């Protein structure tokens with residue numbers, strides 16, 4: 031069984047096979063974690079995103095995940111996934127958020143990657159309620175780790191940037207490894 035690890039910190043500093051970017055459908059970079067990843071990784075990440083979009087009519091779908099170089103980051107790859115914008119909960123937001131985690135995990139598995147780090151997708155400017163997002167993220171990742179489609183993955187890190195998310199994850203991951211580094 032793979033390890034689940036909780037960290038409070040900056041995802042751009044994680045030395046893992048893939049970090050996940052809470053991107054938008056146009057993969058153009060932006061604020062928050064997306065901006066931090068592009069700033070720290072350099073222009074090769076945006077170049078790779080543009081190449082991918084050529085085959086996709088300029089946008090990825092909400093919940094979809096694609097993979098690029100990680101440029102200058104310590105991680106090997108960046109998996110970009112478009113999180114849902116919170117619109118009150120009746121527009122399939124929960125399913126779309128679970129899709130982000132599921133599709134990122136499948137992509138990592140497909141590339142035979144062993145370690146993957148997730149930020150708290152959609153809980154910043156996209157406004158997804160943090161407690162509900164934490165339930166979905168931990169729940170889907172736990173269940174995926176028992177499926178064949180993710181068996182290459184040995185470690186999943188939840189990297190919480192803000193204190194509120196960190197506390198919500200810590201409550202839900204009691205008994206699992208907690209690393210505050």
Ligand code: ADP
Nearest residue numbers: 040041052062063066150152153154155156191
């Ligand atoms: P979204 O548009 O998906 O809401 P944001 O980037 O606004 O994306 O926020 C998503 C989460 O990423 C928030 O919980 C925010 O605290 C967190 N975040 C911001 N910067 C970083 C970072 N450098 N590393 C990890 N998480 C980050």
